[in-house]
Amino acid sequence: MAEHPPLLDTTQILSSDISLLSAPIVSADGTQQVILVQVNPGEAFTIRREDGQFQCITGPAQVPMMSPNGSVPPIYVPPGYAPQVIEDNGVRRVVVVPQAPEFHPGGHTVIHRTPHPPLPGFIPVPTMMPPPPRHMYSPVTGAGDMATQYMPQYQSSQVYGDVDAHSTHGRSNFRDERSSKTYERLQKKLKDRQGTQKDKMSSPPSSPQKCPSPINEHNGLIKGQNASGMNTGSAKNKSGKGKGGTQIDTEIEEKDEETKAFEALLSNIVKPVASDIQARTVVLTWSPPSSFVNGETDETTIPELYGYEVLVSITGKDGKYKSVYVGEEISVTLNDLKPATDYHAKVQAEYNSIKGTPSEAESFTTLSCEPDTPNPPRIANRTKNSLTLQWKAPSDNGSKIQSFILEWDEGKGNGEFYQCYMGSQKQFKITKLSPAMGCKFRLSAKNDYGTSDFSEEVLYYTSGCAPSTPASPVLTRAGVTWLSLQWSKPSGTPSDEGISYILEMEEETSGYGFKPKYDGEDLAYTVKNLRRSTKYKFKVIAYNSEGKSNPSEVVEFTTCPDKPGVPVKPSVKGKIHSHSFKITWDPPKDNGGAAINKYVVEMAEGSNGNKWDMIYSGATREHLCDRLSPGCFYRLRVYCISDGGQSAVSESLLVQTPAVPPGPCLPPRLQGRPKAKEIQLRWVPPLVDGGSPISCYGVEMSPVEKDEPRDVYQGTEVECTVNNLLPGKTYSFRLRAANKMGFGPFSEKYDVTTAPGPPDPCKPPQVTCRSATCAQVNWEVPLSNGTDVTEYRLEWGGVEGSMQICYCGPGLSYELKGLSPATTYYCRVQALSVVGAGPFSEVVACVTPPSVPAIVTCLQEISDDDIENPYYSPSTCLAISWEKPCDHGSEILAYSIDFGDKQPLSVGKVTSYIIENLQPDTTYRFVSLYRGPCHTYKVQRLNESTSYKFCIQACNEAGEGPLSQEYIFTTPKSVPAALKAPKIEKVTDHICEITWECLQPMKGDPVIYSLQVMVGRDSEFKQIYKGPDSSFRYSSLQLNCEYRFRVCAIRQCQDPVGHQDLVGPYSTTVLFISQRTEPPASANRDTVESTRTRRALSDEQCAAVILALFAFFSILIAFIIQYFVIK
Secondary structure, eight states, X not given: OOOOOXXXXXXXHHHHTOOOOSSOOOOSSSSOEEEEXXXXXXXXXXXXXXXXXXXXXXXXXXXXXXXXXXXXXXXXOXXXXXXXXXXETTEEEEEEEXXXXXXXXXXXXXXXXXXXXXXXXXXXXXXXXXXXXXXXXXXXXXXXXXXXXXXXXXXXXXXXXXXXXXXXXXXXXXXXXXXXXXXXXXXXHHHHHHHXXXXXXXXXXXXXXXXXXXXXXXXXXXXXXXXXXXXXHHHHHTTOOOTTOOOTTOOXXXXXXXXXXXXXXXXXOOOOEEESOOSSOEEEEOOOOOSEETTEEOOSOOOSOOEEEEEEESSOTTXXXXXXXXXXXXXXXXXXXXXXXXXXXEEEEEETTEEXXXXXXXXXXXXXXXXXXOOOOEEEEEOSSOEEEEOOOOOOTTSOOOEEEEEEOTTOOSSOOEXXXXXXXXXXXXXXXXXXXXXXXXXXXXXXXXXXXXXXXXXXXXXXXOOOOOOOOEEEEEOSSOEEEEOOOOTTOOTXXXXXXXXXXXXXXXXXXXXXXXXXSOSEEEXXXXXXXXXXXXXXXXXXXXXXOOOOOOEEEEOOOOOOOOOOOOEEESOOOSSOEEXXXXXXXXXXXXXXXXXXXXXXXXXXXXXXXXXXXXXXXXXXXXXXXXXXXXXXXXXXXXXXXXXXOOOOEEEEOOOOOOOOOOOOEEOSOOOSSOEEEEOOOOSOOTTSOOOEEEEEEEESSOOOOEEEEEESSSEEEEOSOOTTOEEEEEEEEEETTEXXXXXXXXXXXXXXXXXXXXXOOEEEESSSSXXXXXXXXXXXXXXXXXXXXXXXXXXXXXXXXXXXXXXXXXXXXXXXXXXXXXXEEEEEOSSOEEEXXXXXXXXXXXXXXXXXXXXXXXXXXXXXXXXXXXXXXXXXEOOOXXXXXXXXXXXXXXXXXXXXXXXXXXXXXXXXXXXTTOOOOOOOOOOSSOSOOOOOSOOTTOEXXXXXXXXXXXXXXXXXXXEEEEOOOOOOOOOOOOEEEEOXXXXXXXXXXXXXXXXXXXXXXXXXXXXXXXXXXXXXXXXXXXXXXXXXXOTTOEEEEEEEEEEEEEETTEEEEEEOOOOOOEEEEOOSSOOOHHHXXXXXXHHHHHHHHHHHHHHHHHHHHHXXXXXXXXXXXXXXXXX
């Protein structure tokens, strides 16, 4: 801080002039009270004594101060300090504490002006005394109120410099140089808290000032601080009971370290500097926040660009501040200021929505200037020859108004003005004027700084003669009991002349003539308490101080009629129909003084409906209400309209129309997907219920190809399920609804096609035997049930319960060859589509016709020892025997023995015969198998594991050649036949049982079986069982998985050379799908059978293709041999 002049000898002053009280004087309820001002150690308190000299009291000390009325006088303290009143056991103490730690860079000395003469009350020492306030307490001389003293306005020239940061008395010297950065941040946090609470702290008790002081005046000065930078009074403030104290250590919301650092940086901003101070403008300049705090640079990152807000107050440093600028500039020019006014300006820094504490206030006073423009003068009195004008003084803008200048145009009206008065008075009388003379005036004010602008021009007239005859009054508005009239001033009357008017009225039927109804200066009047629809006559008379004018011409006006009364409640006329009825009503008893122009009928739907709609407007008193809904309630009311207005509504009439059957429904709609034999329909109620709730619905169905409707549903639900339908058929449905009045009409037809199903069973096939070994099977196309038949399956077999698929294709016939003559065969046919396989037709049995006997087998020579014929000669006789072949449906009559080149020998029904008369030592051919041009021949129907001898000879047109040597060929053992498809039965969710047919041993060789399975999408079968049993339980099922099973028979041959297994062909594959919910048994069997059929059909097709290809190539090769080789 700046250096002070030497202090007075406080010891002598204290000992000789003031005796401090040994005990505090307390009188809380009295008119006087002693206030103790506490002076802390290292501080000084300066007062002025009654003799006008100053006394400095150094701490620690308590200075007793007399308060005449018990209130705490204003204590003016240096910037950065605040007085606090602490009451302890009834004793009030004034403690001066610092508001916040401050830091002032730079080292400028204190520049001040010579103070004004000593003021009453408490003031600081001359070296630190700021400009005095306008009002302060007077010296305390005894009991009573304090007097006030007016202090003139002045231009503040005192400027306080900032404290050097490195000086001996700087703030940095109050801290230990070894203090850590943690302590510095603690000080910043304390400053932030105090800055946050600064605006909320209570101000000292205000003195009875007429206007705010230019800066904060002080009634005491704190000179020193302790080593911590804070006075001891702040510790007491935490627990003090003073009414004006505030809680400095109020807890605020915790913030992160970065925010705290930015707040501390933004708060380190110096107060703005005022320059170029004018009467209405000033330039404020400031510097960005400094990062150099207490001799060290803050670690916080310094932003490149800040935002600033300038706050200005005219109610003192602690008054209310108003934001006048927000931006990024560091200089701003404030305009439109008031001249000779004390202002206090602060600047607040902001960055990224973080605001720092506002800076200290910069105080400045705008310059004085010429007065404001005065208001126009007003007339105070007028006569025929004079005008007296008065006016009010405008704002003097800091300099007392010396004189007023009044100018007039001398009544010429040419726009030229001449001065008629100049002086300090606020009124002036102009004389020697003419009657009814108009003059224009204007006014200006003058002070030390110049003359203000002239006021607006005003025109005033002197008094004249009596007014001329005014115009007749005009009707502006008319009511039932009132009439509003308006009139104008008589022509030629000055605008400022005071003229009064008399309005007279005469009622047409009263017989009393005109009577005054109004007397005054207004140009309009409303005559009240009149009768409705009545004519009245009016005239107006103008008068002034000179006399009355002639009355105006008489005019006649009529009051409005009143609104009519309420009509009588309407009633129903005639019968109420479902869609209409007629109502009538009577007129109101009181028409309001005018004829009824029309009636209005309103109607609301529902028994409690409040939505009224106008349905009729006219002069007749009845109306037909039509286009109504059956079974609904309607409320009707009537009101009437005349020239007098609209009447109130009548009582409402409640009418209910009778119900009718419901209206047509919308067609029903399909819900979900249609099934083959079942569909589900859903619908909505009809749009028109006929005025009664729907009680029933009826659904009618008819096939499209037949117009034979029948009811399929009747009930209250809005959905139904129709069963027992045919697959792939289209049905038409109609819907109707019913209420208590009956059924309504049917809806439009809605066509639904059921899902396609498997074909129907075919009719029994027709079998035609073309020969003993060939049969033709024909069948017809069954009902397809929505989809075309893609193929047919023909099963054929010699046993009714064991038929095999012999044909699969789209044809309607099939020829079977290789049949056995005189044999009964069974067949049935099945149709298939993309949906699935239909049921089989009925089984048809047929018998092939008889045929020639079968080939004789087992022809053998009878040994000589077994021949009992005495005439048998081994050299010329040959004894042979054979087995009886199949007769193919017809008895064998004889046998034919062909040997050598002789004619065949016919014998009877015997199985042995002795051929005689043969050549000794001659070989004979017993059986001729083939004769033809081919070089190959297939010998069929041989026995297994049997040796046969063959020889061949060639022949041509010349004869037969010799036989070749004998060749012996032995047939192998045959493999087992293919088994039927196995049957699968589900035992549990994870176990199924597979069964298959059992074969008999083949010529003593045992037969075993091999069961294979393919799981899911595997490409290979795996063997799960091999053995003699005809069933197997598979226990490794997984849910929702496909399994394919097949089985084959294995013949175990017991040959002398060793053991050999002959594996037969596998059966057709059976598909099995494991599911958690077991379907019905019939469905399961159908699924297995359908899958088995499809799999067998695929195998048969493959075999047929291979056979067709083989036959084609065989025929081609035979043709080539026949054409190129033989010929």
